[in-house]
Amino acid sequence: MSAKESTRVEYGKTLAQLGAENPQIVVLDADLSGSTQTHHFAKVFKDRFFNVGIAEQDLMGTAAGLALGGKIPFASTFAMFATGRAWEQIRQTIAYGNLNVKIVASHGGVTVGEDGGSHQALEDLALMRILPNMVVLVPADGPQTRAMTRWAAGYHGPVYMRTGRMAVPVLYDDSYAFELGRGTILQEGRDVALMGIGIMVQACLEAAAALAREGIEARVVNLACLKPLDWELVVDSARQTGAVVTAEEHMVAGGLGSAVSEVLGEHCPTPLTRIGLRDTFGMSGKPEDLLKHYGLTADDIKQAALKVIARKANHLAAPVIDLKAPGLAGR
């Protein structure tokens, strides 16, 4: 069993290291530094840490001002509040002004757990992806988080990075180097392409193992750099396999599934199924139960892969809709 690390913790620790290396780095939080893990930095660099209290719009504006003043701000809070409450502030100043602000938000997805629907950000990737100039990153494990945090500090421009609450298996080793606009192939296969982000990458790997036991070879791709998307890798994967499944802890509308659909629709129409939440809010529960309820498990990915492979024969056939999937009741 591989080691597990939490992406939010690795962000917090890396930020503290970066703070020691670069005096221009400043950090802001909105009363959640214990959860977002900016407290590691705050403890050591008291005069470079700014808590604005429960005021996320002010958080983003203040970060923008610090960037204007030549600092390298990392602004953190929960994904829901960062991208929801402060969306316009991010849009009007940070994105519009192309400012050097790194928004690193924790608690994306349903694995937020017991806090429930109000706190489970299922739209944050859509909200950030739609902004010009915004780089959108979804690290899948600890090493990827460390690499992306370091990269973000050196990149000049707006960045949104989503971290998670849960500890997740380590997929990469420390030789992993992040390249903007590039996804990674974790394993090769010719029958179907499983494209995941965040915790769903591990689920894709498990699904691939299950498919292999049935003689089906899956290519597993980690598209952690959601924007700019590695569209060449997406098209190549679709061409090589002829069938695609995307998987994300997010609405299927607006995030990874949409990004891949957009590319394939324009460049390489391919049978595609999106795994994610289908137009529904989250709810309270243990993360494992929620993942099962919302169809976000390795088995869900495997079943989707089998169905989409079956559509390869005539990929202009009528779409397959599973009416029993949560969120589709009554439609």
Add this chain to the structure above:
Amino acid sequence: MLFRAGSGHLGGSLSATDILVALFFGEMRARAADPCWIDRDRFILSKGHGAPAYYAILARLGYFPREELFTLRRFGSILQGHPDSGCTPGVEIPTGSLGQGLSIANGLALATRLGGHAGRVYILLGDGEVQEGQIWEAAMTAAHYGLDNLVAIMDRNRLQIDGHTAEVMSIEPIADKWRAFGWHTQEVDGHDIPQILTALQACREVKGRPGMIIAHTVKGKGVSIFEGQKKYHGVAPNPEEYQRALEELGK
């Protein structure tokens, strides 16, 4: 400028003009030839629709040629409908959506203080603008962090788009509110430049608190048919109004 553009925010630009003149010609240290000078004083037009007045001043100071003023709001112009730092020399940050500038000013003030730079930060707010909740978040932040290198001026012209501020959403007692939020607060006649300059000097002497100057103004000031009229918030003058305005302002 607005007549040629065919659109723009007349009332709020005229009410702010004297304040901006006081700031840019009497108070702020900046260099048009070196807009990135690290120790410059910085200005944020949080009431971004006052852009025409701001642009007129930047042109006068030499940030760009005066002829550009007549391209306001036109396709391809360096002078966008609301301030855009990507287009206009001298503009620090894009603004236009109200309520957002004070947070940015705070961030700038924090950065200049951290960096040990001499520059002060100045921001012009609208009075309708302080209806936005984010203003009060930023007001708390400025006081909490003791940003005495920050001065905010409120253009208190008492009008907004749908009517008098007292009718739409009263902000009174506004001076008391800023004081309660921990700001050193003064009130001046916003068309009396010496008074404004005196108030700005007083802010320099205050330690540990940000400064608020409530400038009582007349929307549309300087042209009798525009003064105190909500109608001229966001429209440009027609040809007759334009002629009348030129006559009155020329006096």
